[in-house]
Amino acid sequence: MKSIHSSYDALIIGFGKGGKTLAAYLANQGWTVALVEQSPLMYGGTCINIACIPTKFLIHNGELGKPYPESIQEKDQLTAALRQRNFNMVDQSPNATVITGKASFVSPHQVSVRLIDTDEEIVIEAERIFINTGAKPIIPVIPGIEQSQRVFTSTTLIDQQQLPSELVIIGGGYIALEFATMYAQYGATVTILDRSAHFLPNEDRDMADAVLATLVAKGIRIELGVSVDEIIPGEGQQDTVLFRSQEGNQQSIQTSAILVATGRHPYTEGLNVAAAGVELDVKGYIRVNERLQTNVPHIWAIGDVNGGPQFTYISLDDYRIIRSQLFNSKPYTLLDRNLVAFSLFTSPPFSHVGLREEEALAKGYRINVATLPAASITRAQLLKEPAGLLKCIVDADTDQILGCTLFCADSHELINLVQLAMRARFDYTVLRDTIYTHPTMSEGLNDLFARVS
Ligand SMILES: Cc1cc2nc3c(=O)[nH]c(=O)nc-3n(C[C@H](O)[C@H](O)[C@H](O)COP(=O)(O)OP(=O)(O)OC[C@H]3O[C@@H](n4cnc5c(N)ncnc54)[C@H](O)[C@@H]3O)c2cc1C
Ligand SMILES: NC(=O)c1ccc[n+]([C@@H]2O[C@H](COP(=O)([O-])OP(=O)(O)OC[C@H]3O[C@@H](n4cnc5c(N)ncnc54)[C@H](O)[C@@H]3O)[C@@H](O)[C@H]2O)c1
Numbered sequence: 001m002k003s004i005h006s007s008y009d010a011l012i013i014g015f016g017k018g019g020k021t022l023a024a025y026l027a028n029q030g031w032t033v034a035l036v037e038q039s040p041l042m043y044g045g046t047c048i049n050i051a052c053i054p055t056k057f058l059i060h061n062g063e064l065g066k067p068y069p070e071s072i073q074e075k076d077q078l079t080a081a082l083r084q085r086n087f088n089m090v091d092q093s094p095n096a097t098v099i100t101g102k103a104s105f106v107s108p109h110q111v112s113v114r115l116i117d118t119d120e121e122i123v124i125e126a127e128r129i130f131i132n133t134g135a136k137p138i139i140p141v142i143p144g145i146e147q148s149q150r151v152f153t154s155t156t157l158i159d160q161q162q163l164p165s166e167l168v169i170i171g172g173g174y175i176a177l178e179f180a181t182m183y184a185q186y187g188a189t190v191t192i193l194d195r196s197a198h199f200l201p202n203e204d205r206d207m208a209d210a211v212l213a214t215l216v217a218k219g220i221r222i223e224l225g226v227s228v229d230e231i232i233p234g235e236g237q238q239d240t241v242l243f244r245s246q247e248g249n250q251q252s253i254q255t256s257a258i259l260v261a262t263g264r265h266p267y268t269e270g271l272n273v274a275a276a277g278v279e280l281d282v283k284g285y286i287r288v289n290e291r292l293q294t295n296v297p298h299i300w301a302i303g304d305v306n307g308g309p310q311f312t313y314i315s316l317d318d319y320r321i322i323r324s325q326l327f328n329s330k331p332y333t334l335l336d337r338n339l340v341a342f343s344l345f346t347s348p349p350f351s352h353v354g355l356r357e358e359e360a361l362a363k364g365y366r367i368n369v370a371t372l373p374a375a376s377i378t379r380a381q382l383l384k385e386p387a388g389l390l391k392c393i394v395d396a397d398t399d400q401i402l403g404c405t406l407f408c409a410d411s412h413e414l415i416n417l418v419q420l421a422m423r424a425r426f427d428y429t430v431l432r433d434t435i436y437t438h439p440t441m442s443e444g445l446n447d448l449f450a451r452v453s
Helices: 019-029 045-050 052-063 069-089 174-187 205-217 312-326 357-363 378-382 410-425 430-435 445-450
Strands: 007-013 031-039 096-107 110-115 121-131 136-139 167-168 188-194 222-223 227-232 238-244 249-257 259-261 264-266 299-301 340-346 351-356 367-374 389-395 402-405
Touching: 007 019, 007 227, 007 340, 019 031, 019 069, 019 096, 019 312, 031 121, 045 052, 045 069, 052 069, 052 174, 052 227, 069 096, 096 121, 167 174, 167 249, 174 188, 174 259, 174 340, 205 222, 205 389, 222 299, 340 410, 351 410, 357 367, 357 389, 357 402, 378 445, 389 445, 402 410, 410 430, 410 445, 430 445
Parallel strands: 007 031, 007 121, 031 096, 121 299, 167 188, 167 259, 188 222
Antiparallel strands: 096 110, 110 121, 136 264, 227 238, 238 249, 340 351, 351 402, 367 389, 389 402
């Protein structure tokens, strides 16, 4: 283990995507860098250990028909290898040190760390400090939720070695839909209980309905507009979940596992930002300006904890914003960030970039809209994934693409192609007339954009 100094050029708190990339970059530039991570099981951060990578691995293995316990074991091997690689990426740099312990501010330039291996408390000082502590699941107040032994978060559920025979999911967002798809694929009976009266409320209804129909066809029960009233711990293998339907009827479900997926809030617990004078916003996120600087000029916040969209690639883009101001390269700030696409990894995946039809109309655009059933793409047929719908929104006055939503096989790749075309400000005709290789899902873009009139 490396010796720990009392002072560094840069201190990064939390091993998130932006922070670890920044740590390696700064160390390569000759800065002395300390990266403090509270848990050795979290070297590399949330994405590789408990979020994007393990979940997408499990979804993929499920689609291949691998049994659940085997997939969980393989997932553990994968995350262990990635953890080691991430640790080395930072700690093997001669200028950087990973310190394992919980960080807490004691003054604007000083942070105390309780070291995990010795329980000793040290204080380190740094000229610049970057907070990258991520987010944690919100646990709603529901009677019985704390007493139950069968309530899980996304982190703890994918640590279970045995597949639950039934899974009730509280929530209807990203985690709920991805876990519903995944656990149904492995053979669990899945029920989603979402408080929202509308399924995928931000999406156009035709697209949301296409996803809903596909999940229901996979045997997933989806209850919208419900209120979960109580969890009654059972004596045997099951708990009872009591909920009120949209119509106000009391209902109950017996289940062997309950997943709470009701959003994630900023992780600032124990960080004592007040000692540094750093302000939080009303929701508890660290308040930052467009350069991701807090109200204390030598302290920045990166990733989920600063209240931006909660995606790994946004944390990475936060790193770009900070790098540009520290090294006086071409200025890049939050004001320059546009067109953030996303993919929701259901089967098939659901991906979106730009404006939805309803948003474009609300903004006063004159638009042309086209849709294409995924089943009409030959590649979707040969993949045996005919479910889905593709949709594009084009500005009728300029022929520019305003938005695109793809619910089809490989949409998580295709959406990046559409995003690039939008960033390059190509007319929609470019995607319509490009010669794509065959047989691919990209060819669907020929047909989708040919329907724009
Ligand atoms: C189940 C799930 C699936 C997801 N899937 C995707 C996906 O497919 N694609 C996508 O882009 N995003 C996905 N996300 C979101 C993505 O994981 C997060 O947006 C991203 O990991 C946030 O990274 P970050 O840089 O904010 O910090 P994190 O990676 O969250 O790192 C924060 C680190 O700080 C540490 N820490 C906290 N407090 C302290 C302290 N006081 N002292 C020391 N260390 C501390 C934590 O232990 C943690 O390791 C998913 C999230 C979840 C939960
Ligand atoms: N593919 C990806 O990129 C990916 C995958 C997973 C997670 N994530 C990130 O993680 C974040 C957190 O995901 P999430 O699914 O926890 O949050 P979310 O914000 O996406 O969804 C929260 C859901 O919980 C519901 N809800 C809230 N309180 C409830 C209650 N008491 N009872 C019933 N339903 C309730 C809401 O109606 C909503 O449907 C996401 O915002 C996303 O940025 C991304």
